[in-house]
Amino acid sequence: xxxxxxxxxxxxxxxxxxxxxxxxxxxxxxxxxxxxxxxxxxxxxxxxxxxxxxxxxxxxxxxxxxxxxxxxxxxxxxxxxxxxxxxxxxxxxxxxxxxxxxxxxxxxxxxxxxxxxxxxxxxxxxxxxxxxxxxxxxxxxxxxxxxxxxxxxxxxxxxxxxxxxxxxxxxxxxxxxxxxxxxxxxxxxxxxxxxxxxxxxxxxxxxxxxxxxxxxxxxxxxxxxxxxxxxxxxxxxxxxxxxxxxxxxxxxxxxxxxxxxxxxxxxxxxx
Amino acid sequence: xxxxxxxxxxxxxxxxxxxxxxxxxxxxxxxxxxxxxxxxxxxxxxxxxxxxxxxxxxxxxxxxxxxxxxxxxxxxxxxxxxxxxxxxxxxxxxxxxxxxxxxxxxxxxxxxxxxxxxxxxxxxxxxxxxxxxxxxxxxxxxxxxxxxxxxxxxxxxxxxxxxxxxxxxxxxxxxxxxxxxxxxxxxxxxxxxxxxxxxxxxxxxxxxxxxxxxxxxxxxxxxxxxxxxxxxxxxxxxxxxxxxxxxxxxxxxxxxxxxxxxxxxxxxxxxxxxxxxxxxxxxxxxxxxxxxxxxxxxxxxxxxxxxxxxxxxxxxxxxx
Numbered sequence: 001x002x003x004x005x006x007x008x009x010x011x012x013x014x015x016x017x018x019x020x021x022x023x024x025x026x027x028x029x030x031x032x033x034x035x036x037x038x039x040x041x042x043x044x045x046x047x048x049x050x051x052x053x054x055x056x057x058x059x060x061x062x063x064x065x066x067x068x069x070x071x072x073x074x075x076x077x078x079x080x081x082x083x084x085x086x087x088x089x090x091x092x093x094x095x096x097x098x099x100x101x102x103x104x105x106x107x108x109x110x111x112x113x114x115x116x117x118x119x120x121x122x123x124x125x126x127x128x129x130x131x132x133x134x135x136x137x138x139x140x141x142x143x144x145x146x147x148x149x150x151x152x153x154x155x156x157x158x159x160x161x162x163x164x165x166x167x168x169x170x171x172x173x174x175x176x177x178x179x180x181x182x183x184x185x186x187x188x189x190x191x192x193x194x195x196x197x198x199x200x201x202x203x204x205x206x207x208x209x210x211x212x213x214x215x216x217x218x219x220x221x222x223x224x225x226x227x228x229x230x231x232x233x234x235x236x237x238x239x240x241x242x243x244x245x246x247x248x249x250x251x252x253x254x255x256x257x258x259x260x261x262x263x264x265x266x267x268x269x270x271x
Numbered sequence: 272x273x274x275x276x277x278x279x280x281x282x283x284x285x286x287x288x289x290x291x292x293x294x295x296x297x298x299x300x301x302x303x304x305x306x307x308x309x310x311x312x313x314x315x316x317x318x319x320x321x322x323x324x325x326x327x328x329x330x331x332x333x334x335x336x337x338x339x340x341x342x343x344x345x346x347x348x349x350x351x352x353x354x355x356x357x358x359x360x361x362x363x364x365x366x367x368x369x370x371x372x373x374x375x376x377x378x379x380x381x382x383x384x385x386x387x388x389x390x391x392x393x394x395x396x397x398x399x400x401x402x403x404x405x406x407x408x409x410x411x412x413x414x415x416x417x418x419x420x421x422x423x424x425x426x427x428x429x430x431x432x433x434x435x436x437x438x439x440x441x442x443x444x445x446x447x448x449x450x451x452x453x454x455x456x457x458x459x460x461x462x463x464x465x466x467x468x469x470x471x472x473x474x475x476x477x478x479x480x481x482x483x484x485x486x487x488x489x490x491x492x493x494x495x496x497x498x499x500x501x502x503x504x505x506x507x508x509x510x511x512x513x514x515x516x517x518x519x520x521x522x523x524x525x526x527x528x529x530x531x532x533x534x535x536x537x538x539x540x541x542x543x544x545x546x547x548x549x550x551x552x553x554x555x556x557x558x559x560x561x562x563x564x565x566x567x568x569x570x571x572x573x574x575x576x577x578x579x580x581x582x583x584x585x586x587x588x589x590x591x
Binding site: 005007008011012015104105106108109110111112113114115116267268269270 | 359388
């Protein structure tokens with residue numbers, strides 16, 4: 001399905017992906033190499049974290065304590081920074097798949113040949129997943145290399161940083177797939193970005209309120225960042241909850257959104 | 272005095288029934304805007320059909336329907352005996368959009384390679400000769416190409432797989448005269464190989480040179496159709512000059528390209544088919560005070576034929 005699409009996609013996206021890798025790796029290194037200076041004030045930081053409202057603690061990933069390696073990585077990287085970066089990347093790439101590319105006039109020639117809209121969208125959706133995985137994976141790789149030198153290698157489950165990066169990618173892909181679907185249905189880049197960003201902001205806010213607001217708790221089944229945090233891979237490693245809730249559920253939702261996008265794209269005019 | 276010049280290079284009209292493209296009562300609306308209104312068109316093997324009309328006439332809409340980018344609102348549209356969106360159909364169609372967009376950061380060579388791979392064209396050897404004929408520098412970045420050169424790249428992509436149906440939207444727009452001639456030659460060769468060609472333009476002289484049939488569109492409606500000898504006269508230019516002295520008798524007799532001429536004292540009017548170089552050489556030997564060139568073109572054609580024609584209007588109306 002994607003064999004014909006991916007070489008072109010690689011040529012079109014490798015530069016921006018490379019810059020994303022550089023940025024995310026630099027952010028990761030900044031976080032890990034700052035740990036030794038933070039660890040000395042662990043007790044004070046934990047006390048400050050506990051003084052925050054529960055919702056904010058959840059949103060910041062500080063509920064488990066910020067001074068432990070797992071808590072520190074969760075707070076500084078996996079609870080907010082990496083998810084937001086990955087979401088921006090996924091939304092940007094997902095928007096490009098149809099709406100961005102269509103707005104630039106690229107699809108006029110591309111879809112004049114035997115390549116179908118379905119194959120184009122699914123091929124590019126897989127490419128989007130690969131781009132997000134490569135960038136998140138580079139963050140996990142940089143983390144893995146610097147855990148021991150930074151003193152962050154105690155109390156972490158084996159391979160936990162890879163698992164956390166995978167669940168972060170999976171949750172971000174939901175928003176990327178939403179941007180793709182809206183872009184495929186409307187052909188409008190601004191609408192795709194706006195819708196996905198609004199849903200990201202709304203679900204992020206509700207995720208922070210799970211546990212403090214009854215409504216947010218009731219809606220947890222539609223909050224990708226709650227799914228991603230439920231598995232707690234940094235402390236627990238790979239578990240059934242992580243597999244089902246943090247990985248497979250967001251991937252399945254993403255696939256459904258892409259399928260909707262394909263169906264809508266096949267039924268409308270190319271702008 | 273007017274003479275119709277038979278052009279041996281003009282592809283012959285297709286035999287009826289060998290339709291590569293069949294559009295019947297095709298209508299396309301964008302909301303309340305009617306882009307095409309019950310337009311019917313047939314294109315046979317080896318036939319070059321010109322689509323002529325001013326901006327907004329519906330030429331591009333018709334071609335975009337034929338390549339599957341737009342879904343007709345009503346009417347019948349068959350391409351190579353299939354639906355325009357069918358991948359097997361599109362693999363045998365070559366399409367040149369009016370404004371081809373190319374990935375700007377790719378070199379032309381890489382872009383051609385990727386796109387032909389996407390099409391599954393095994394014979395990539397065809398790409399190089401086409402680039403050579405169009406003087407295309409494949410080492411350049413696509414983003415650095417001029418509009419004309421981007422059009423050449425898209426034309427190579429449209430021709431490389433030897434399509435059975437070629438849909439060209441203003442293929443010579445922005446091209447220099449040399450490239451324009453080469454494009455016209457490539458179109459003729461495609462037709463000689465048996466491909467059907469739809470050639471959209473707003474330049475009647477250009478279309479009349481190439482096409483065996485011209486369908487004029489205006490406001491989304493087919494307003495006229497020219498074929499054979501009726502078409503030949505439309506490819507001419509009318510050149511009017513005022514001389515300092517009365518025109519000598521037989522001044523333009525036998526001048527290549529001049530198919531008709533008349534003189535009234537110091538005023539001379541010539542109808543020229545094709546290049547005007549020979550006429551200009553003759554005029555250079557006279558004291559020419561003014562010269563006016565009029566394309567015997569689109570406006571005159573449309574003026575004379577502003578009545579809708581539906582060649583296949585009796586065909587049953589159905590959804591494409």
